[in-house]
Amino acid sequence: MIRLEDLALFVRTTAHGSFSGAAREMNLLPAQVSAAIKRLERELDIRLFARSTRSLRLTAEGEQYLPYARKMLDTLHEAQQCLQREKTELQGTLQIAAPSDFGRNLLLPWLSDLRRNHPQLSLRVLLSDQIADVFRAPVDAAIRYGRIADASFIALPLAPDNQRVLVAAPAYLEHHGQPATLTALAQHRCLLFQIRGRVHDRWVFQENGTQRQVVVSGSMISDDAEVVRRWALAGEGIAYKSWLDVSQDVREGRLQVLLEQCGGEPAPLQLVCPHRQQFSPAIQQLYALVKARCAQLTRNP
Structure with a gap:
């Protein structure tokens, strides 16, 4: 029987391109990740990765299996979110990446307001002007300046008229x-x-x-x-x-x-998620809060 934990480690390993990267994200040892991949390969009776001492790449079968693995995990995540939508109290951990200036001076006090209303919600905030890759980085959503042309992202406007x-x-x-x-x-x-x-x-x-x-x-x-x-x-x-x-x-x-x-120069601000399925109740509340606060500040210079 396929373990969901092994499936998740397979997806994260493909994102990082290494067992060690997936291990760091999941707080495991690289050997544990390697063992999980081997278990999954035995269950599927295929080779998912071609391994060498210097590289790790997906096999043709691994490439074929990856979208199905992602879909299974997304379906499970969506089912969990459906069960939680009836709860008024936000719980769990919300991981956010944001630009340094905006994050320190505006977002942090707004997040304090969110936490006061939802004390069971844990926050992990990554502040950097380097653009966070929401597929590779361990974040649920990223706040970004600029227009997002990549159709693989879900980009929601926070301050579209900002300059x-x-x-x-x-x-x-x-x-x-x-x-x-x-x-x-x-x-x-x-x-x-x-x-x-x-x-x-x-x-x-x-x-x-x-x-x-x-x-x-x-x-x-x-x-x-x-x-x-x-x-x-x-x-x-x-x-x-x-x-x-x-x-x-x-x-x-x-x-x-x-x-x-x-x-x-236009500098629209947007909230970016990797998948619509990850637009959880916590992210919905974050989006509504930041959008409303930005509207109070925005003007046409």
């Missing part, structure tokens, strides 16, 4: 003045964000109905968007940030929006 804005602290503007045009940004100290080794030094705007790209420069670069925001607050230069990330700073006078007549 980027130019901001600087009053202290910086007092010493360096405000840029009167986009061209003048070249004469200012700009605070730059880096992701996957690429520095984002080409800022995109809409000026007089035309898209315009401006090349900027600066001596302060970080791969953490929250660091860029803190530099801006400290008066170190001009930042190009999502409105959601700086809206409270602007409203409270810590930052000032510049060149408002130039529309910033």
Whole structure:
């Protein structure tokens, strides 16, 4: 008889591409994962993986069996969710990935509100500006900026009209003045964000109905968007940030929006799930909460 635990380990091993990766996620030893795969292979009387000392890949039979394994696990998960929908109290563990700046300054207090209403719900929050792979990473949902073109994801809008804005602290503007045009940004100290080794030094705007790209420069670069925001607050230069990330700073006078007549680059915020079956009651409540709170902050700069 096929064990569901073995089936789940097979699916996670294919996602990680190794026994050790699946073992780390499931808090097991690699040998335990290997034994589970061997049991499954004996039950099916097929070879699922071609193994060598340096690689692990699916066989043709493994490739054929994988979608059925996923479907069986998804069906089981959906049945469990159906049984839980009658419960008003959320339980279990909700694992969320979110951008660093948005996560620290907005999402964390909102999650505290969710926990107060559902004290039986456990949260695991991963904050990083690296894009989480919701198929490989151990998360139930990810909050992401940008448009999602991959049809294999379930992407639900949280703040579809959000844009980027130019901001600087009053202290910086007092010493360096405000840029009167986009061209003048070249004469200012700009605070730059880096992701996957690429520095984002080409800022995109809409000026007089035309898209315009401006090349900027600066001596302060970080791969953490929250660091860029803190530099801006400290008066170190001009930042190009999502409105959601700086809206409270602007409203409270810590930052000032510049060149408002130039529309910033769209930065829609979305909630991403790998499968619709994983849109659990906990994720539904998270989605409704974050969408409502974002609507209170969103504006057209």
